[in-house]
Amino acid sequence: MKLYLLRHGETDWNKEWKLQGFSDIPLNEKGIAQAREAAKRYADLPFDVVISSPLQRALNTARIVAEPHGLSVESDSRLREICLGDLEGKRIVDSDCNPLLKEARKNFFEHPELYIPTGNGESFEDLDKRCREFLDDLKKRYDDKCCILISGHGALCKGIVRAAKSLPVEDFWKSGLQDNCGLVELDV
Helix, strand or coil: CEEEEEECCCEHHHHCCECCCCCCCCECHHHHHHHHHHHHHCCCCCCCEEEECCCHHHHHHHHHHHHHHCCCEEECHHHCCCCCHHHCCCEHHHHHHCHHHHHHHHHHHHCHHHCCCCCCCCCHHHHHHHHHHHHHHHHHHCCCCCEEEEEECHHHHHHHHHHHHCCCHHHCCCCCCCCCCCEEEEEC
16 A cells, blocks of 8 residues: 655644644635646645545645545544644644753654653654554555555654554654645555
C-alpha cells in the first residue's frame, strides 16, 4: 500500500510561528493558493482514497487537492495534530521569556525523548498509538495496491512515518519539518 502524506497549507498561525496542535485554525489566502497549486502538482498521482484530519486547515487542503481526482474526502479524528496543551497558541519565538515554555519547546523539537506534555497535551507515545491504530485499520480496510492521500499536519505526518518504520522517538524530527502542502511518499 502506498501512502501520500500531505501537510496542510499555511495558516496565519504558521505565519506567526504559533503552535497549533488541536486548535482549529483555517487556511489563510496563501494556504489556499498552496493547496490549489498542490492540486495541480499532484493531479497525476494515482490516489484511490483521500482521508483527512477533521481540523479545517487539513480538511480544506484535502478537498482542494482531491478535486481533480473526483474523490470525496473521508475524515478521521486520529489524524488530528498532536495536542500541545498549554503550548497551543504560543509563539515559538516568545518561549525564551518563559523558562517552562522554553524547556517544553526545546524538548518537543530538539529532544522529543525528553518531552513532557503540558496541560492536557499528548505525548509522542500517545501520537504513536493513534498512528499505529490508524495504519492497522488501513491495512484491514484497503487492498495492498491502494494509493491513499492522507491530509494532516507536521507532527502527525512524522508520527505516521515513525509508526510505519518503527523509528525511535529520538529520530522524530531528524528529517526536518515537512513544508506546507509538501508530500511524503510511504510504502506500508
